[in-house]
Amino acid sequence: MLxxxxxxxxxxxLRNKQxxxxxxxMPVVLIxxxxxxxxxxxxxxxxxxxxxxxxxxxxxxxxxxxxxIKRFLEEEGVSGPALEALLQVFxxxxxxxxxxxxxxxxxxxxxxxxxxxxxxxxxxxxxxxxEIDGILLIPADFRFNYIKSAYFDEQETPDxxxxxxxxxxxxxxxxxxxxxxxxxxxxxxxxxxxxxxxADEVMLNGQAVERIEQSLQGSERKIPASIYYTVGxxxxxxxxxxxxxxxxxxxxxxxxxxxxxxLAGVPATLYAFSIxxxxxxxxxxxxxxxxxxxxxxxxxxxxxxxxxxxxxxxYSLFIGGLSAxxxxxxxxxxxxxxxxxxxxxxxxxxxxxxxxxxxxxDVSSLLANIGSFTPNGxxxxxxxxxxxxxxxxxxxxxxxxxxGWFVICILLSIVLFPKRGVTS
Amino acid sequence: xxxxxxxxxxxxxxxxxxxxxxxxxxGESVGLLGPNGAGKSTTISMLSSLIMPTNGEVLWNNVxxxxxxxxxxxxxxxxxxxxxxxxxxxxxxxLHFFGRIYGLKGQLLVERTEEILQKIGLTDRKNDIVKTFxxxxxxxxxxxxxxxxxxxxxxxxxxxxxxxxQSRAYILDTVKQLVEEGMTLLYxxxxxxxxxxxxxxxYIMDQGEIIxxxxxxxxxSLVSDNQTIELKAHILSQKFEEALKKYFPTANIRKEDEILxxxxxxxxxxxxxxxxxxxxxxxxITSAIVKVPSLEDVFLHLTGRALRD
Numbered sequence: 001m002l003x004x005x006x007x008x009x010x011x012x013x014l015r016n017k018q019x020x021x022x023x024x025x026m027p028v029v030l031i032x033x034x035x036x037x038x039x040x041x042x043x044x045x046x047x048x049x050x051x052x053x054x055x056x057x058x059x060x061x062x063x064x065x066x067x068x069i070k071r072f073l074e075e076e077g078v079s080g081p082a083l084e085a086l087l088q089v090f091x092x093x094x095x096x097x098x099x100x101x102x103x104x105x106x107x108x109x110x111x112x113x114x115x116x117x118x119x120x121x122x123x124x125x126x127x128x129x130x131e132i133d134g135i136l137l138i139p140a141d142f143r144f145n146y147i148k149s150a151y152f153d154e155q156e157t158p159d160x161x162x163x164x165x166x167x168x169x170x171x172x173x174x175x176x177x178x179x180x181x182x183x184x185x186x187x188x189x190x191x192x193x194x195x196x197x198x199a200d201e202v203m204l205n206g207q208a209v210e211r212i213e214q215s216l217q218g219s220e221r222k223i224p225a226s227i228y229y230t231v232g233x234x235x236x237x238x239x240x241x242x243x244x245x246x247x248x249x250x251x252x253x254x255x256x257x258x259x260x261x262x263l264a265g266v267p268a269t270l271y272a273f274s275i276x277x278x279x280x281x282x283x284x285x286x287x288x289x290x291x292x293x294x295x296x297x298x299x300x301x302x303x304x305x306x307x308x309x310x311x312x313x314x315y316s317l318f319i320g321g322l323s324a325x326x327x328x329x330x331x332x333x334x335x336x337x338x339x340x341x342x343x344x345x346x347x348x349x350x351x352x353x354x355x356x357x358x359x360x361x362d363v364s365s366l367l368a369n370i371g372s373f374t375p376n377g378x379x380x381x382x383x384x385x386x387x388x389x390x391x392x393x394x395x396x397x398x399x400x401x402x403x404g405w406f407v408i409c410i411l412l413s414i415v416l417f418p419k420r421g422v423t424s
Numbered sequence: 425x426x427x428x429x430x431x432x433x434x435x436x437x438x439x440x441x442x443x444x445x446x447x448x449x450x451g452e453s454v455g456l457l458g459p460n461g462a463g464k465s466t467t468i469s470m471l472s473s474l475i476m477p478t479n480g481e482v483l484w485n486n487v488x489x490x491x492x493x494x495x496x497x498x499x500x501x502x503x504x505x506x507x508x509x510x511x512x513x514x515x516x517x518x519l520h521f522f523g524r525i526y527g528l529k530g531q532l533l534v535e536r537t538e539e540i541l542q543k544i545g546l547t548d549r550k551n552d553i554v555k556t557f558x559x560x561x562x563x564x565x566x567x568x569x570x571x572x573x574x575x576x577x578x579x580x581x582x583x584x585x586x587x588x589x590q591s592r593a594y595i596l597d598t599v600k601q602l603v604e605e606g607m608t609l610l611y612x613x614x615x616x617x618x619x620x621x622x623x624x625x626x627y628i629m630d631q632g633e634i635i636x637x638x639x640x641x642x643x644x645s646l647v648s649d650n651q652t653i654e655l656k657a658h659i660l661s662q663k664f665e666e667a668l669k670k671y672f673p674t675a676n677i678r679k680e681d682e683i684l685x686x687x688x689x690x691x692x693x694x695x696x697x698x699x700x701x702x703x704x705x706x707x708x709i710t711s712a713i714v715k716v717p718s719l720e721d722v723f724l725h726l727t728g729r730a731l732r733d
Contacts, residue, residue, distance in 0.1 A: 004524040008510065015512040015553075256508040259474050260569065263497050264525040 001266060005274035006281070012248050013282060019244045023286055027233040028293055034233075035226040035298060052113045052133040052171035054104070057120050058096060060142035068144050076152065090147055095186040096138055103182055112174055130167050134175035137161040157187070169390070223384055230294040231383045232356035235376035237290075238283050238319050239350065243343040245275050245282075246326035250336060268419045272324050276413075279323030283316035304386035307395060311386065314402050315379045321409035322375075328417045350374045355381075372398070375405045425449055425485060426471065426496070426577060426608070432479035433466050440466040442632045444480070448577070448610055453603045455623030456612040457719060463632040464612040465505060468581050471610070472502050501575030505582040507562045508569070511555035515546050515565050518554060519572060526573035536572055544568040545594060560591020567595065577608040584618060596621060616719035628723060635726050640719070647717040647725045653694065655684040656711040657702065664705040671701060690716060 013019050069090070073083050091097075104115040118126060126135055138160055145158035162179060164172040252258040261271060291308070294300040302308060329338040353360060353370055354377030361368035371377035382398035431444040441463040448454050458464050469475045471482055473493035482489040484496035509518050519537045523529075528536055541547045544564040554562060567583060580599065584592045599622055603609055611622055619626055620640055627637040636643055657664075660679065668686065669677050675688040688694060695712060702709050 001525055001527075004521055008513070008521050011517070012510060012512055254506075256504040256506045257510065259469075259504060260502070260508050260522060261525060262474065263472060263500065263502055264522065264573075265494060265497050265527075266525050 002270060002274055002277070005261075005266070005271065006278050009245065009248065009274065009278040010281070013244060013278075016244075019240075022240050023237060023244075023282070024289060027237040027290055031226075031230050031233045031290070031294070031298070034229040035224075038229070039225040051111070052168075052174045053131055054113050054115045054175050055118050055126055055132055055135045056100065056104075056115060056138070057118055057123060057126075057135065058138045059120055059140040060096070060138050060144075062091065062094070062143060065141060065144040068141070069147055072144070072148065090143075090151075094143065095146065095182070096143070098186070099182050103178065109178065113178065127163055130165065133165045133168060133171040134179075135163040136179065137163070170388075223387060226294065226298040226300055227387055228359075228384070230290060230298065230300060231380050231387070232351075232354075234287055234290045235315065235354060235380045235383075236347065236351040236356040238286055238315065239322075239347045239376060240343060241279055241282050241286065241319050242323035242326040243339040243347075245279055245323040246330045246339045247336065249275060249327040250330045250334075250339075253331060253334070268417060269414075272327065272413060272417045275327050276320040276324040276410075278320075280316045280320030283319035284312060287312045287316065302387070303389060304392075307386040307392050308383065310392075311379060311382045311395065311399070314399055314406075315375070318375050318379075318402050318406045318409070321406045321413070324413040324417075325409040328413045331418050332416055350376050353377055354379075373401055375402055378402050425483075426610075427483040428467070428471055428480070429483065430480035431467065431470055431477045431482070433463075433470060433475070434478045440632055441470070441477075444629075444632075444634055446471070446627055446634070446637075448608055450576070450608055451606050452625060453607075453609040453611065453623045455619035455626040456610060456629060457614065457616060457619050457626055457723070458612075458629035459614055459723075462629045464629055465581055466632075467629070468502075468579055468610070468612060472500055472579055473497060498573075499576045501570035501573070501578045503567050503570045503578065503580040503583050505585060507566050509554050509562065509565055512553065514551050514553055515541065515557075515568075516550040518565065519569060522569045523572045528573065536574070540568040540571055543571070543598065558588075558591070560587040560594070563587050563591060563595060564598070567598065571602075575607075577610070578602065579610045579612075581612050582614070583611075584613070584615065616723070620719055626719065628719075628726065630723075630727050636722065643719060643722045644717045647721045649690055650687050651690045651692075652715045653686040653688075653698065654711070654713040654715065655686065655698070655709055656682070657684075657707050657709045659707065660684055661705060661707060664702060664707045667701045667705055668698065671697060 066087070069087070070083065073079075073086060078086060100115070100117075103109055104113065120137070123135070123137065126132055139158065142158050142160070148154040149157050162176075164176060166172070249258070252261070258271075262268065291302060291312075295302060326339055326342060330336065351357065353367060354374045355361070355368070355371055356376065359368075360371050372381055378398035378401040382395035382402075385394045385398075386392075426446075426448040428444055428446040431441055431446075433439075433441040444463075444467055446454070446456075446467075456464050456467065466475070470477045471489075473482070473489045473496055476490060482496075484499070487495055489496050510521070513521065516537060519540060520533060523533045523536060537550075538547070541550050544567060546561060546565060546568070549557070549561065554565065557565070563583060567580070570578065570580075583599070584595055587595075596618060599609070599611070603622060609622065611619060613619055623640075625637065625639060626643055627634050628643070629635065636646065660682065665677060665679070665684065668684075669675070672686065672688055672692075672694065675686050675694075677684065677686050679685070686694070686698070695714070698712070699709060
């Protein structure tokens, strides 16, 4: 019985031109137009955004620690010209110097990261500064302890403190990747310098640049206009599905077909459930078609398919719930008013707040925050996070927002759905 | 047996139905006659368990339909006044859908669908989309959809509204055949001739109330037991009129606009005698109409208004 109801609703939808045009043709046309027209604007914005601000606080210095190092070398039995020659080797292989000059000083790296030297006293203020993406704190006696550890195996490699900002994951990850490369480099260099190879050659800035590019590609890729608008239109146009299904349900009441369904012994709850399932199936089909259009026509490489499947299913679940709720409200009010208000006003407001037309965060962070609580906004944020290459756990906040909406829709439908006949 | 006991329905401030009592015995064909807005459709909705009465009760085989609608629903077919079909689906798809929700499946569903298509004369058009059908074809399919599950009682609400005479005749023939096959029928219409043709017992409804009920004859006798014969002739001579008065002394014979009107009890069959008297008096009769009271006259008599006002 359930399958008959679902099959009939699917046929009604597929044999009507208007729903097909609104649910499939319009989003495809808008995606194509918007992603082509706004491609240059969006892509240049993304390029400009990728420059991380890095602060180095160096509490260690040769001037302060040279005496301690000399004393240590003498205790180790090194003196005279040999001691001086050894000091020169240490200075030449100083990892902090290499970091500052060879890595951050290079033109290739400075394109991605700007470096600034500051004092320890400013650390607290600097950590609160949202403009700063990473702070590396080199503790006092770092060079002395490094020499003892690296050349005389006397203690473990001394620690440094790295503070990464949570404000912009992509810029923080650039700094992280460069510092990782640097740390790996000077560890490797120890072994190599012992056989006469300069540390400079080991820690080439080219490797750091490569890491940045890997980092950009691997963790947070740029979101081009094609992806942005495919997702934006996908979440927006799925919201029209419930209005069509609710419209069909009202027609069924007006035509007295609904009476026939009830007289056949179909419980009203089963009828409502069939609308929920139909809404879900159509939403899923619509999303798959639009995503495939993006892949094969616009050449989008959708990544994180597990996450995408989870989001698409969750959004379909919500659309099913919303279909049941709008149908319930239409049958209760016996008019198309509810669906008309929803499709004419609510969808537009949700699409605006959710960022379907442009990134609302560029206009107002308050509106962006409100938008992230709309079902379409939450879904869009989740899909874009996955497309940036972020981890699955990032989307849970958005998914719980969506599930919240779903639960509200279902509960209201259960409470309000007319259980007996509906007189037209 | 389907019974309505003191049915009452109020929508907000409007009383649609007041104190309706009805009874349908198995195999009986009952008409519910009344003008538009009389409360026929609301009564049908209550009888078929679609809406709850504000007061009163509907019983199906002495079981309350309000409390247990399932038993009636299984045995009931309803043909609503509206075309209760999916216009985007074909005739066959519509019938398959309604059959499936009544629990028919597989070969049984296929066979019943074909049987019904044949009964309503749409076998040739079974794969066509309903919205391409004429009004009459839609009405026929509307009836077919109510017959799929082989109901024992059929409620039809104005099934011939807005269709051509040919389709109307086809539908009336189909319904007559169903009645002859033993189907219990409740037929509502404001076309009294349809109700007269199909129904043994008639309820007349007006302004939410049953104002009269009984057999056709009982109801007509409320108006008069007489018949009136209207005669037209080339020359209606005084001699002929006097001869008639002599032969039918109890009849009321009068002349109006060159038409001779003869009113007499319905149990008499005077035409052969009238023609014989005319021949004897060299009068050539050009037209003779026998008029008996119609249900229209009954309604007019009871309410002072015509059925289609």
